[in-house]
Amino acid sequence: MKTMNGLRMALGVAIAAASISAWSQDGASAGASAGTAVTASGGMTAKAARQANRALRRKVYAALAKHKEIDAGNISITAKGGAVTISGTVPDASQINTVVEVAKGVEGVTSMTSKLTVQKPFGQ
Template sequence: MKTIKTLGLAVAALFVAMSTTTWCHADEAASSPSSAQGASTTAGSGAVATTGRKADRALRRKIYAAIGKYKEINAGDISVIAKDGAVTLNGTVTEATQISKVEAIARGVPGVTSVTNKLTVKKPFGGM
């Protein structure tokens, strides 16, 4: 019984030591100027991914703001997904004419490169 507990503690200590070492090396690579090509590529790709996500979120906000200017369209029923300028519209609108209108609004926002429109018309209660 004592052997099993000792072995478990040793394994736990090994995991803690390994994770601490990994965290230390990650901090060194991120904080120190690197001379190796691989280390600079790794640090740079993280910064690009963060910048890309920020740009995608900013583009989504711009599209929602543009849709919000049209009071007849309920932007709360529309979801916007933006990835590197490519926009996907999901959700529902109250009238069929609003589907193309929302797509045109999204295309008019600066930074949008393409629009995939998956909007549908919301059926009224009662199913008719």
């Protein structure tokens, strides 16, 4: 019984020591784990690119939300490296052009693809 407790204690200490050494990083590695690091070739890390894409997507959604005439309930936005794709449905054809123009005006949008379609409400 005492041997088992001693083995458990030794195993616990070994795991704790391994996890402490795994978490101790120098400054360069810590920056990379934060997702803001730049690779040796000058490009962004994958995590930083995903964060930038999410931020751009949120900017486009926020810009659309400022326009009360746009019904953005069925609109989906994807962003990848500045290229924005908007898909979904709008109730009126005039909203398609409005959505595209608003999205083009967002800082960081380099290209725009619209896959919006008009969907009439039921009964019309």
